[in-house]
Amino acid sequence: MGTLLVRGGRVIDPAQGIDRVDDVLVRDGVVAAIGRAAGPTDESLDAAGMIVAPGLVDMHVHLREPGREEDETIETGTRAALAGGFTSVACIPNTEPPIDTQAAVGFIHQKAARADACNVFVVGCVSRDRAGKELADIGALFEAGAVAFSDDGAPVYDAELMRRALEYCRMFDVPILAHEEVLELTRGGVMHEGAVSLALGLGGWPAAAEEIMIGRDIALAAFTGGRLHVMHVTTAGGVAQVREAKARGIRVTAEACPHHFTLTDEALRSFDANCKMSPPLRTAADVEAIIAGLADGTIDCIATDHAPHAREKKMLELDRAPFGILGLETAVGLAVTRLVATGRLDWPRLVDALSTAPARCRGRHHRHRSRRHLAGRRRLLPVEERQFAVSRLDAPGPGRRDDRRRAREVPPLKQGPGRR
Ligand SMILES: [Zn+2]
Numbered sequence: 001m002g003t004l005l006v007r008g009g010r011v012i013d014p015a016q017g018i019d020r021v022d023d024v025l026v027r028d029g030v031v032a033a034i035g036r037a038a039g040p041t042d043e044s045l046d047a048a049g050m051i052v053a054p055g056l057v058d059m060h061v062h063l064r065e066p067g068r069e070e071d072e073t074i075e076t077g078t079r080a081a082l083a084g085g086f087t088s089v090a091c092i093p094n095t096e097p098p099i100d101t102q103a104a105v106g107f108i109h110q111k112a113a114r115a116d117a118c119n120v121f122v123v124g125c126v127s128r129d130r131a132g133k134e135l136a137d138i139g140a141l142f143e144a145g146a147v148a149f150s151d152d153g154a155p156v157y158d159a160e161l162m163r164r165a166l167e168y169c170r171m172f173d174v175p176i177l178a179h180e181e182v183l184e185l186t187r188g189g190v191m192h193e194g195a196v197s198l199a200l201g202l203g204g205w206p207a208a209a210e211e212i213m214i215g216r217d218i219a220l221a222a223f224t225g226g227r228l229h230v231m232h233v234t235t236a237g238g239v240a241q242v243r244e245a246k247a248r249g250i251r252v253t254a255e256a257c258p259h260h261f262t263l264t265d266e267a268l269r270s271f272d273a274n275c276k277m278s279p280p281l282r283t284a285a286d287v288e289a290i291i292a293g294l295a296d297g298t299i300d301c302i303a304t305d306h307a308p309h310a311r312e313k314k315m316l317e318l319d320r321a322p323f324g325i326l327g328l329e330t331a332v333g334l335a336v337t338r339l340v341a342t343g344r345l346d347w348p349r350l351v352d353a354l355s356t357a358p359a360r361c362r363g364r365h366h367r368h369r370s371r372r373h374l375a376g377r378r379r380l381l382p383v384e385e386r387q388f389a390v391s392r393l394d395a396p397g398p399g400r401r402d403d404r405r406r407a408r409e410v411p412p413l414k415q416g417p418g419r420r
Helices: 074-083 102-115 138-144 159-172 195-200 207-224 236-247 265-270 284-296 331-340 347-361 368-374 385-389
Strands: 003-013 018-027 030-034 043-046 050-054 056-061 086-091 119-124 176-178 228-230 252-256 380-384
Touching (some): 056 074, 074 086, 138 159, 159 176, 176 207, 195 265, 207 228, 207 236, 236 252, 236 284, 252 347, 284 331, 284 347
Parallel strands (some): 056 086, 228 252
Antiparallel strands (some): 003 018, 018 030, 050 380
């Protein structure tokens, strides 16, 4: 691969406390030095006016394979990740079959290696067959390289099971990634329950459904000493609960999705099924609370919950269409536009929320195959500051598509990533 000199960019690496204009020397795909380089290099890249950051990490991605290859595959999903600036993703195990065995973890690692796009960390199921009845073989999954555990798509409903999972995962110091929802309150719900759902006559999904479950899981994390990671926080109440739990020293981390700090339930007035996601878009006050939570670190990281569905499924009417929105290719553009260009987050905090913080939230003891798979694959990502912050604000539609990825539209989030 040889040597590459990235010249004159604003180098931001929160892990090392670096934020300065400098050169970065990359040798065989690995960062060798930051600072003025001596001697010639094989290649060089002028990064003046650009941010040079560690490769971004998305700890919440649905790659759909195995079982739902019509929606996404490991190959298309990891290419989408790279196009969006992500050099590592963690894939959520609600596939068909779910990732609840060592063989299933091995399958993902193998497919990811073959795709040769970004790094893929595997999240294992909390419960066997993701059925919420008995614990999956968490020890074996960890041995196979699982970095965290989740039944996402659904909550871990049985409080006793959640308690055991938190206790068990504590031995390995890996987190439970929790989808927080009280199902009795969301039955028939397609959107946030409030004035808009009432006006549209659509089934409601109240904020309390999320807040009650976050409360339960924080109590269980405090009780067990286990690590809880609250996925896709959407409500002001949820943000407040996480803030308070952190202040009490409970081991809780949290993530927010770009659509949840960008759009509100007003978007459903379009009856566009692309605005139907789980958990749903909330109110302007909730959006404000999420942004404040990201700014003060209550919400550690930004994760996309990239949840693709084949176009024909999303063309169904709102009641019948599946939940989910794409995220990998739009996350950086939205984050820069909504958070940095508005002055709510500075660049170092945004880079932290998209790279260092997710790595902190995730399990750190990923040895074995995933570690080997990562060897020599640390990458730096140059992104063009002005392009993200300004020119993309009025971009008319998705950027040029890479035809190796599935052709698909990304409304209602129309900003494409800066560099294709
Ligand atoms: Zn979820």
